[in-house]
Amino acid sequence: MKQIYLDNAATSYPKPDTVPQAMVRYIQQVGAPLNRSGYRSAQEAELTTLSLRERIKRFFNFPEKANHVVLTPGNTYSINYVLKGYLHPGDHVIVSAMEHNAVMRPLLQMEGVSFDRLHADEEGFVNPKELTGLIRNNTRLIIMAHGSNVSGSVQDAKQIGNIAAAHGIPFVLDGAQTAGHYPVDYEDLALSALCIPAHKGLLGPGGIGALLLSDEFARKLTPLVAGGTGSVSDSELLPAYLPDRFESGTMNLPGIYGWEAAMAFVEAQGVKALRVHETELTGRFIEGLSTVQNVRLCGPKDIESRVGVISLDFLNKDNGAMAYELEQQFGILTRSGLHCAPSAHKSLGTFPRGTVRFSLGYANTKEDVDTALEAIEKLSRLP
């Protein structure tokens, strides 16, 4: 049976061929460290890393220099670097009710830091107008998932950014579900920082991500990890400049090579074209669902304000069992459960039963969508 991969919100698959090729080439033919040595292959590694930072800078219309693109071990790390490096006891934070545990768990670990959640409706949208009512004298940060990994809803980050800016509060976006799927314009959204993973819509490998930092915000951030950077080796203090200040230890060079190749691919496609393709498939999927009985779409029908993360609740059935049957009977790979976002399910009315999540990527086709619809239809009719 042919496999149909519909779990791109967890991690994208397949990657463009150039991604594993670049990683293997690094391991077999380059093998040099970054920022440590001066021989030719080390210089090549340096240039590839710079090229990655520059591609990321261009892709997100990031107005700072490429050295403000800090490479991290992944999106969760980027978020932890922000929360734990910036907040202090007594600070207040505003999040949305749609957050992933990558935001909620570090926040709840931080003693003395309080937070409020911006309410989300049953499609997973917050109302930016309600933000002002949550702002307090000690509100130091607004951090939010741009796109929900449960409902696919995309928040009006522009309006939120404007309100944050009007109150002088840094606004940080978790771009896990929009980066590579939906336009994210750093400057236009008035961001202070953007957290992104390589391995989802940007089609890179796991274990690497980035934290794009505005200079003003970077100056207020304490590095969580300290160690050797290969630079300023006469000092036992961390360098003051970026990216070294936030990049201690030997970097993930296979990941850098793979992500650089992936960014070349997504840059060549352009986020607009990637979005047009995924939106077309999302529209086809949602339209096809309209005739299926006993299955609820847990997210917006409007394709303009969402990404291709489609959560379904099979009414009167066990969603985990449905995901199992989708693979067993139809070769369709999905994810069931709460998707690391319990509060999002409370907003959508699917807590604690969770949903079956179908998430689309650049490599999916209309045929994949039609096969999924037929499978959903058949499973919905099971007694």
Ligand SMILES: Cc1ncc(COP(=O)(O)O)c(C=O)c1O
């Ligand atoms: C909205 C959201 N935020 C954060 C994360 C964490 O990203 P990662 O697991 O790549 O660190 C995810 C991953 O699914 C996510 O969907």
